[in-house]
Structure formats: structure tokens, C-alpha cells
Amino acid sequence: MELEQVSKENEKVHRGIKRHIKRADSDMTGGSIWRLLITFALPLAAGLLFQQLYNTVDTIVVGKFVGKEALAAVGSTSSIINMLVGLCSGLSMGASVVISQSYGAKDYVRLHDAVHTPILGTIIMSVIATGVGIAIVDPMLRMMSTPDDVFGAAHDYLTIYFAGISGLFIYNMGSAILRAVGDSRRPLYFLIFSAVLNVILDLVFVIVFKMDIAGAAYATIISQFLSAALVLFVLTRSAGPYAIHWGHLCIKGSILKQVLSIGLPSGVQQGLTSFSNVFVQSYVNAFGSDCMAGWSSYNKLDVYALVPAQSIAMASTTFVGQNYGARKLERARQGVKQALIMSISMTIFLCALLLIFRDQLLTLFTNDSLVIQYGSRFIGMIAPFYFCTCFNQTFAGAMRGIGKAKVPMIVMLSSFVVFRQIFLYVGTKLGGGFVLVSLAYPMGWVVCSIAMYVCYKRSALCHPEKAQFAAADTAKDENVEDAIETADEGIE
Secondary structure (H helix, E strand, O other): OHHHHHHHHHHHHHHHHHHHOOOOOOOOOOOOHHHHHHHHHHHHHHHHHHHHHHHHHHHHHHHHHOOHHHHHHHHHHHHHHHHHHHHHHHHHHHHHHHHHHHHHOOOHHHHHHHHHHHHHHHHHHHHHHHHHHHHHHHHHHHHOOOOHHHHHHHHHHHHHHHHOOHHHHHHHHHHHHHHHOOOOHHHHHHHHHHHHHHHHHHHHHHHHOOOHHHHHHHHHHHHHHHHHHHHHHHHHHOOOOOOOOHHHOOOOHHHHHHHHHHHHHHHHHHHHHHHHHHHHHHHHHOOOHHHHHHHHHHHHHHHHHOHHHHHHHHHHHHHHHHHHHOOOHHHHHHHHHHHHHHHHHHHHHHHHHHHHOHHHHHOOOOOOHHHHHHHHHHHHHHHHHOHHHHHHHHHHHHHHHOOOOHHHHHHHHHHHHHHHHHHHHHHHHOOOOHHHHHHHHHHHHHHHHHHHHHHHHOOOOOOHHHOOOOOOOOOOOHHHHHHHHHHHHHHO
């Protein structure tokens, strides 16, 4: 009887929403696969582009108006920032998969819990990350063998960044909720607003108020807090079953276990990969501040070239998650194939542009000829291998979509951490120099792509007899009943 009642409540909410709400979300279990992936991935791609503007603008402003030491400082902090952010992104991915599967199965009771548990967890994690981040600034900079002429600026930038990192964490989780139900547009709008604000504040703080690298950091965290506020505003005002009700925030054990089982492997993978990049940065630092600045400039261009692979992989996670939840495995497989074709095509095109115009693009960050020379060499060695990321990202996204996040975690840690560090250590001991350091990333991508393809071909998507589907959540409490009533009030 309880299961029957829950089903009736789910259907009641679903009918009301379908009748009365102009939906911003998207059901991916029917319709043109190509069109759905494109329309979903394009806002994601634009969102990633604008998100990268935060650090890119910081890099341009400090490189042009402060100096190459400040440019090197901003670049040297990226690995440390990404280490903690990676953990948060992984948990957001876990929540997104649980939410997308619940949404695809139209299990709105489970969906309610899958929204409120991660939001409260993110708030708690933000407090912890702020303290941990500030505490590890000096030790991590010393671990990377940061030169003395860069250390002070890097310390100031990181300390301020971590003091305001909760804005980034909350925005990522909130936008993950919206993307899981097929809404990739509104997170984009918020990012556009905050990115434009970041540009304005960068110019004001650094050029007008002469705050140097600290001004760039303050501009970033203020903008991030505003994007977090905007996404929370939308979620709390939504009439849909994924709306946030502050009185319902709690940690539900069954949901937390599911989120962590999917998100923690991804978070650990991203965090440890970024941590290993700290050591890659130390190899770069050994060549001096000019090489560090060149590496920093290359990295700011690198992230844009990888946007197609990342955005389409995120789209494939939601697409596969919804169709897997709806038990449409053949449609999920077709989505993976089309996602891979789109990703490779777009990546090759962007990489060609990057290789052709690399010197001109590097002048955006600095006019120093030696720094430009180093950056150009990095691009020439690494960019031809970018297409490899399309394979590992798309297959990893598909595996996360079916809830098998441990597989990409193991594969990516083995490739990006273990193999890459062994490659660098052995290579340098054998006398390898700049070329070997440059090839560390591409060789990791190649190994990862091969391994992820093998894992995908062995997964439940290619072998339906292995598929395991979540049962409807029959748990009932006052919060769930209130959420249903609230949604019903919003649509009547």
C-alpha cells in the first residue's frame, strides 16, 4: 500500500507540473538524440567558457598590469585550487546522477531527498574547505618549489581565494541540480552575469585601486558569491519537484550513500589528479619563472580547447542517467556514440585554431618574448593530442551516468596520477628535459582513453544483462509530504 501511495503522489505531482508549468527542465528519454545533446551541451560549453573567464581575466590583468612574476603566481596556484574544487565537483556529479536517474524514472519522492541532502552537505563542506584551504597554502607552495620571487604573490592570491571558496562550491552544486533535470540554460545566464562582473571588478581593483594580485582574487570571489546567490534564488522559487525548501534540509542516509558512492570516486579522482599536477608544476618550476609564466599562459588557453570534450561529456552523463533510469539502454548507447562524434569534431577544429594562432593568443597574457616562446612550445607539444580527451571524457561520463563512478576513478587515477608521475620521474632520471615534461599530459590521456574504451565495452550499457536499476524510494516523512503539497500549491 505504501508503494502504491508513493506512486500516486509521484503521478499527482507529475501531472500538475506537466499541465501548469512552463518547464525549464528537459526530459531526454524521447526525441532526437543529436538535437537534445547539442541543445543541452551548448549552454554547458558556454558556461564552461564563462567560468574559465574568472581565472583567464585574472591572468590577463595581472600579466599586463602587474608583471610576469604575478602571472607566474596565478598560474602556479591553479593546481592547488583545482585540488579542493575537484572534490566538490565530484560530489556535485554524484548528486547530478542520482537526481537525473530519479527524474528519468519520475520518482519525485526520491528526487526531493536527492536535492536537499547534497545542498546541506555542500554548506558543511564549504566551511571545512575554507579552513583547510587557508591552512595548506604555505605548505603546498613550498612542496611545489615555488621560487621566492613568486611565493608572496601566490600566497596572497590563494589565501583570498580560499576565504571565499564557498561561493564556488554552492554554485556548482546548485547548477548540478538544474543540469540533472535538463536545465543547462539558467546556470549559463548566471555565469555570464558573474563573469562580466568579474571583468569589471578586475579592472577596477587592479588598475584603478592598485590592489595588484589581491584585487584579482577579490574580484573572483565576489563574482562567485553572486552566481551562488542567483542559483539558490532560482531553486528556492521553483514550483518543480526539485525546488529547495530550507526547512527540509537534512542528511538522509540512503541518499547520502548513493551520492557518495558515485560522487566520491569522481571527487577523489579529480582531487588526486589535481594534487598530482602539483608535482607536475614542480617540474615546470625547475625551469624558472619565465617557463612558469609560459606554462600559466598555455594553461589558460588549454582549458578553452578542452571545453567541447568536457561539456559533451557532462551532457552524456545526464542523457545516459535519464535513459538508464527509464531503462532505455539502446537509446543511451546511441547517445554515447553521437556524443563522441560531436566531441572529436569540435575538439579537432579548436585545436587547429589554437596551433595556427598560438603566438597571437599568447600575447593576450604577456609581451615578454621568452614567456611567449615557452608557451608556444607547450602548445605545439600538447595540442595535437587533445582529441584523446574526447574518448576518456565521453566514456567516463557514460559510466557515471549509469552509476559506475568507481570505474573512471580507478582508470583516471591510474593514468593521470600513477602513470604520469612514473613517466616524469623515470624520464627525468634518464635525462629528459622540457620535451618530456610537455609530453606528460598527452601520454596520460592516451593510456586513459584506451582503458576507458575497454571498460565501456564491458559495462551494462553494452551488456544489458548486467544492468541494475534503483527501486522506487518508498520512504515517507513529513518533509516529503510537505514538498509534494508545496509543489501542488505552486501548480494549482
